[in-house]
Amino acid sequence: MSQLTVELVAADRKVWEGEASRVLARTVEGELGILPGHEPILAVLAEGEVHIDPLDGQRQSVSIDGGFLSVDDNRVTLVAETVDASALAG
Numbered sequence: 001m002s003q004l005t006v007e008l009v010a011a012d013r014k015v016w017e018g019e020a021s022r023v024l025a026r027t028v029e030g031e032l033g034i035l036p037g038h039e040p041i042l043a044v045l046a047e048g049e050v051h052i053d054p055l056d057g058q059r060q061s062v063s064i065d066g067g068f069l070s071v072d073d074n075r076v077t078l079v080a081e082t083v084d085a086s087a088l089a090g
Contacts, residue, residue, distance in 0.1 A: 002036030002037060002074065003019045003020065003021060003036055003055055003074065004019065004020045004021070004023060004034065004035075004036055004074050004075070005017075005018075005019060005020075005074060005075045005076070006018060006020045006023055006052055006076045006077075006078070007075075007076070007078070008050070008052070008062065008078045008080075008083065009077070009078065009079045009080075010080055010081070010082060010083040010085075011080075011081050011082065015062065015085050015088075016060060016085070016088060018052075018054050018055075018056075019054065019055045019056070020053055020055060020076075021035070021036070021053045021054075021055055022034065022035055022051075022052075022053040023051070023052050023053075023076050023078075024050070024051040024052075025043075025045055025048075025050045025051075025069055025078065026045065026046045026048040026049070026050075027043040027044060027045055027046060027069065028043075028044045028045075028046050029043070029044075032069070034069075034071055034076055036074050037074070038071050038074075039071075040071055040072045040073075041069070041070070041071045042068065042069070042070050042071075043068065043069045043070075044066070044067075044068055045064060045066050045067045045068055045069055045078065045080065046066060047064065047065050047066050048063070048064065049061050049063055049064075050062050050063075050064055050078060060087075060088055061087050061088075062083050062084060062088060063083070063087075064082070064083050064084075065080055065082045065083075066081065067079045067081060
């Protein structure tokens with residue numbers, strides 16, 4: 001089964017890292033859904049929510065203040081200045 005390796009990073013810490021089946025985020029150009037096999041992309045993130053569907057659990061959602069998203073070879077990296085991860089499952 002194909003999967004994504006996802007890393008979510010704030011300016012001061014790594015917020016979440018793991019394997020996922022899908023990542024949903026809002027860019028300055030609109031909504032973006034990332035599935036395994038997605039073409040490489042670099043996008044500017046808009047303020048809002050990022051949703052990550054991990055392989056081993058239910059959807060994780062965080063609020064970000066903007067930043068950027070990079071996809072290459074089933075690796076997704078999201079970087080934001082601040083991340084409100086209070087809704088993340090422990």
